[in-house]
Amino acid sequence: MLVTGIAFITLAAFGSQSAVAATAVVNLGTSSTYAVLAGSAITNTGPTTIHGDIGISPGSAITGFPPGLQPTGSTHVADGAALGAENDLIKASVDAAGRTPFVTVAGDLGGSTLVAGVYHSTSSIGLTGSVTLNGAGDANSVFIFQAGSTLTTASSSSVVLENGAQACNVFWQVGSSATLGTTTNFVGTIIATTSITLDTGATVNGRALALGGAVTMDTNTITVPTCNVSSSTTTTTTASSTTTTAPKTTTTVHTTSTTVKPGSGPGSSSTTTPTIVVPVGAPATGAGGTARNGSMLLLPLGLVALGLAGVAGRFIVRARRAK
Numbered sequence: 001m002l003v004t005g006i007a008f009i010t011l012a013a014f015g016s017q018s019a020v021a022a023t024a025v026v027n028l029g030t031s032s033t034y035a036v037l038a039g040s041a042i043t044n045t046g047p048t049t050i051h052g053d054i055g056i057s058p059g060s061a062i063t064g065f066p067p068g069l070q071p072t073g074s075t076h077v078a079d080g081a082a083l084g085a086e087n088d089l090i091k092a093s094v095d096a097a098g099r100t101p102f103v104t105v106a107g108d109l110g111g112s113t114l115v116a117g118v119y120h121s122t123s124s125i126g127l128t129g130s131v132t133l134n135g136a137g138d139a140n141s142v143f144i145f146q147a148g149s150t151l152t153t154a155s156s157s158s159v160v161l162e163n164g165a166q167a168c169n170v171f172w173q174v175g176s177s178a179t180l181g182t183t184t185n186f187v188g189t190i191i192a193t194t195s196i197t198l199d200t201g202a203t204v205n206g207r208a209l210a211l212g213g214a215v216t217m218d219t220n221t222i223t224v225p226t227c228n229v230s231s232s233t234t235t236t237t238t239a240s241s242t243t244t245t246a247p248k249t250t251t252t253v254h255t256t257s258t259t260v261k262p263g264s265g266p267g268s269s270s271t272t273t274p275t276i277v278v279p280v281g282a283p284a285t286g287a288g289g290t291a292r293n294g295s296m297l298l299l300p301l302g303l304v305a306l307g308l309a310g311v312a313g314r315f316i317v318r319a320r321r322a323k
Contacts, residue, residue: 023142026096026171029088035222036208038215044068046219057082093191096173116141128154135165142169151178159187167205167225
């Protein structure tokens with residue numbers, strides 16, 4: 001009975017490892033319906049289009065609408081709804097900033113491919129070029145980025161989603177201010193402690209939410225994302241393989257290109273694809289992780305324990321018959 005109990009405990013632990021390690025979505029509360037939310041002011045230049053609610057509290061200054069347009073959603077100026085959304089945003093910011101375990105990133109994310117998990121920088125996060133978020137076929141994969149100070153993208157930078165990753169599950173928690181360069185194609189919800197500036201032509205499939213400062217726009221498009229129950233999966237080439245090592249503790253990831261995948265780029269015969277970064281404790285992404293590696297060892301142990309239980313049972317029966 002003791003051996004059998006150990007076997008079942010082992011198998012139960014094996015079955016629960018990946019669930020514990022999965023990254024949970026950040027709960028935005030009532031701020032989830034807002035495409036733009038600011039604490040002090042909202043300023044726009046040019047024909048910006050906002051798909052979602054616009055809110056400001058405790059400030060009340062909104063300028064530039066028109067020429068800015070809001071085809072869908074409501075506008076809340078220093079009212080109860082806007083105040084409630086700001087309060088919920090504070091909770092969401094604290095939640096996102098405190099998520100662990102995380103992978104420490106340094107420098108610029110451009111040229112890297114990241115799997116679901118939490119990525120942390122003690123200072124700023126930059127983006128030059130593109131960063132690819134790989135959902136590994138899981139529509140519920142969550143990506144959380146923690147910038148200790150600023151978030152800055154260069155002109156024409158982009159966040160690319162692949163293999164089931166969805167914009168509704170991408171969050172950028174920024175310790176101070178965020179600035180998106182001209183014609184940046186950005187994905188995810190920006191939660192900035194101070195302010196957010198969108199330069200000319202930048203688009204956001206997500207939200208621009210500022211706690212204390214202003215949101216400044218110039219000919220932008222911001223669309224509140226929706227989550228699909230199931231999403232189409234982008235198939236990538238299998239001509240090459242990527243080897244990843246998940247550390248037991250927080251590590252620093254240098255986002256440099258290391259793997260060449262023939263025929264993976266549009267209109268070209270070969271492109272350079274960066275190493276996939278595996279966050280600690282995020283095995284549900286399909287690319288490995290310390291939690292999954294540990295749990296895989298538990299399966300054979302459980303099977304051995306069950307076998308021992310069966311052998312012990314036979315000896316007990318024979319002993320009773322002998323009496």
